[in-house]
Amino acid sequence: MGLSDSLVSILNFLTFLLSIPIIGAGVWLAKQHSTDCYRFLQGPVIALGVFILLVSLAGFFGSCCRVTCLLWIYLVVMFLLILLLLVFTIFAFVVTNKTAGEIVGNKGYKEYKLGDYSTWLRRQVNKTSNWQKIESCLSESNFCDGLRNRYPTKAEFDKAKLSPVQSGCCKPPTGCGCSFVNATYWDTCSNTSADPDCGSYSTNSTILCFDCKSCRAGVLQNINKDWRKVAQINIIFLVFLVVVYTVGCCAFKNVKRSRYKKRSFP
Known part of the structure; x- marks a missing residue:
């Protein structure tokens, strides 16, 4: 396994571990709270955890088992995630202001x-x-x-x-x-x-x-403050995702290159 494959596997295994407490938090909210204060949080939290879990599994098995199809799905989803996160970060800075009150x-x-x-x-x-x-x-x-x-x-x-x-x-x-x-x-x-x-x-x-x-x-002031914090954290997360995506692209090229060699030199 190449260096890029190993990095993708390690990073996605860590992401997989991260998804478990996220899903657990959503299930806990569903069991502990039935009021409108928390009901709207349950679905998105569980959905986010499942989404991260599935994407990390696709990247992990795609790099470990050198499955081109899984790596292709992984890279497409990662690209869309980076794009959506970038749009949200820009939007959050646009609709919030630094000072109010x-x-x-x-x-x-x-x-x-x-x-x-x-x-x-x-x-x-x-x-x-x-x-x-x-x-x-x-x-x-x-x-x-x-x-x-x-x-x-x-x-x-x-x-x-x-x-x-x-x-x-x-x-x-x-x-x-x-x-x-x-x-x-x-x-x-x-x-x-x-x-x-x-x-x-x-x-x-x-x-x-x-x-x-x-x-x-x-x-709105609370939302305004929280959104700006999230937007600032998103910048760091975006850099991390771009690095992971770049490593994933290298792993994808390695898998295609190894398959090409096997076909060319049976």
Whole structure:
């Protein structure tokens, strides 16, 4: 077996091992969680794991057993994967921005505006079917409840380092001028015309500001941040895939050359 064949076999065996915990994570999600918060993750995670497993097996057996057909399928799929990953990485950088959110009134947290994000991202989060799932997650997770005990006074709350989702979904916008009762209960808003979200906020702990534009902006800020991280990691992964693809092409040429010699010199 040539050097390129050995490298392809080793790299794909490692990829095969990587696919097993990915599939396991998807199966675990399917068994442990039945709510909308996690249901949409199960299928893609399992599908990704199975896809990586099949591609790595094709590359492994194709290089070890010198099966031209398997190597050909492997190289075509790898090329498409590299192409799709490149397109997604470029797209992720285009639809996300580096900075968003502003500190209002010397607070410890930022508030976020829906208009600061790309049209495509806003369109996705504004789809009724998508937002209903997200809103269901927010209500089921009760992640706002812990703020009451963590920040019992307004002075402590004003200094709080809230996450974008907590800032946008757990309280009304600062401009509404609502009176602080506790971190998730604000009453007697003095300037309800300052922001359309002032009328959307509810003191009901299962509603709060989950239907506010600021809440959608907070969710988008998390997505925006995560997508940029993924895009940056993808650049490293792309370099790795190009190296693997190049080695795979060398292995494919070696298999064809050896078969040609066998036919020419029986």
